[in-house]
Amino acid sequence: xxxxxxxxxxxxxxxxxxxxxxxxxxxxxxxxxxxxxxxxxxxxxxxxxxxxxxxxxxxxxxxxxxxxxxxxxxxxxxxxxxxxxxxxxxxxxxxxxxxxxxxxxxxxxxxxxxxxxxxxxxxxx
Amino acid sequence: xxxxxxxxxxxxxxxxxxxxxxxxxxxxxxxxxxxxxxxxxxxxxxxxxxxxxxxxxxxxxxxxxxxxxxxxxxxxxxxxxxxxxxxxxxxxxxxxxxxxxxxxxxxxxxxxxxxxxxxxxxxxxxxxxxxxxxxxxxxxxxxxxxxxxxxxxxxxxxxxxxxxxxxxxxxxxxxxxxxxxxxxxxxxxxxxxxxxxxxxxxxxxxxxxxxxxxxxxxxxxxxxxxxxxxxxxxxxxxxxxxxxxxxxxxxxxxxx
Numbered sequence: 001x002x003x004x005x006x007x008x009x010x011x012x013x014x015x016x017x018x019x020x021x022x023x024x025x026x027x028x029x030x031x032x033x034x035x036x037x038x039x040x041x042x043x044x045x046x047x048x049x050x051x052x053x054x055x056x057x058x059x060x061x062x063x064x065x066x067x068x069x070x071x072x073x074x075x076x077x078x079x080x081x082x083x084x085x086x087x088x089x090x091x092x093x094x095x096x097x098x099x100x101x102x103x104x105x106x107x108x109x110x111x112x113x114x115x116x117x118x119x120x121x122x123x124x125x
Numbered sequence: 126x127x128x129x130x131x132x133x134x135x136x137x138x139x140x141x142x143x144x145x146x147x148x149x150x151x152x153x154x155x156x157x158x159x160x161x162x163x164x165x166x167x168x169x170x171x172x173x174x175x176x177x178x179x180x181x182x183x184x185x186x187x188x189x190x191x192x193x194x195x196x197x198x199x200x201x202x203x204x205x206x207x208x209x210x211x212x213x214x215x216x217x218x219x220x221x222x223x224x225x226x227x228x229x230x231x232x233x234x235x236x237x238x239x240x241x242x243x244x245x246x247x248x249x250x251x252x253x254x255x256x257x258x259x260x261x262x263x264x265x266x267x268x269x270x271x272x273x274x275x276x277x278x279x280x281x282x283x284x285x286x287x288x289x290x291x292x293x294x295x296x297x298x299x300x301x302x303x304x305x306x307x308x309x310x311x312x313x314x315x316x317x318x319x320x321x322x323x324x325x326x327x328x329x330x331x332x333x334x335x336x337x338x339x340x341x342x343x344x345x346x347x348x349x350x351x352x353x354x355x356x357x358x359x360x361x362x363x364x365x366x367x368x369x370x371x372x373x374x375x376x377x378x379x380x381x
Contacts, residue, residue, distance in 0.1 A: 030178070047176065048190065059205055
């Protein structure tokens with residue numbers, strides 16, 4: 001089924017988790033992260049969106065950074081997950097799985113579960 | 126902030142980089158906004174290095190990849206470590222001290238040349254305080270001054286001019302004689318101006334060594350013009366007021 005790009009509000013909520021997941025595969029740099037996200041169907045993530053997020057990860061010590069000479073170009077800033085970053089990723093994945101399952105159940109039931117449980121609780125009361 | 130094996134061996138000012146020269150307007154606005162937010166030079170250089178590295182790989186201009194430079198500078202600064210430099214306030218205080226010493230000292234030279242005692246009254250002291258306050262608040266008004274140079278600049282000029290006119294107009298009113306020879310005051314305040322100039326030079330030299338906007342990227346093969354430029358820009362500002370002091374003193378002797 002063809003799907004267009006997701007609403008930007010959705011992406012904003014999960015972009016940090018997706019970036020952490022890319023970093024879990026090893027040290028990487030901004031352009032490569034944007035490329036991996038594009039390959040995963042998230043569309044073109046602009047530098048103005050990505051680098052403030054990377055700066056926040058750096059400030060919160062979820063990554064360490066180092067500048068390396070690139071194969072082409074002047075150099076690259078590599079990001080490597082710290083132990084705190086891996087813990088944040090694990091925590092985020094757990095939260096996301098629970099949240100997406102909840103949303104999935106809700107959407108599949110069209111809200112019936114909520115209405116049903118509300119009616120049940122009122123009846124029993 | 127970052128580890129930089131191999132690449133930062135020879136820090137280069139960002140202004141030397143072809144990318145920055147090619148996108149001068151965007152990069153200047155970006156650096157200016159971060160400077161106004163007191164972000165240290167090397168941190169600004171690192172942020173600009175991210176922009177250059179990313180744009181080099183995507184082939185996009187910075188305006189397409191990062192949007193408006195001022196907005197992006199605010200956003201990236203809000204997400205960064207709160208490192209700040211405070212040298213601008215020290216330089217403002219030293220500059221204000223120099224200007225006050227110059228105003229009183231050159232007035233003392235005029236009295237010395239005409240053989241009159243130096244006098245003062247409360248209005249003149251108040252006007253001096255207004256000038257000092259205007260100079261001390263310069264770092265705070267720098268951002269509105271850059272955004273609205275005519276409006277804010279005219280307002281500042283009007284305040285300082287009004288203080289000058291007020292002090293001159295108050296000269297005819299009853300004044301207290303300063304119980305020290307104008308010659309001693311003139312020479313003493315010139316010594317003060319020189320001492321403050323030296324401190325300002327030390328502050329600027331420290332800044333130029335530690336707070337240049339240097340790039341973490343591989344240096345481009347031309348850098349020495351930056352060293353020459355920073356040398357002059359360090360040397361000239363502290364010398365301006367002593368030179369002005371001497372020039373006014375000389376004119377007072379010749380025409381006084």
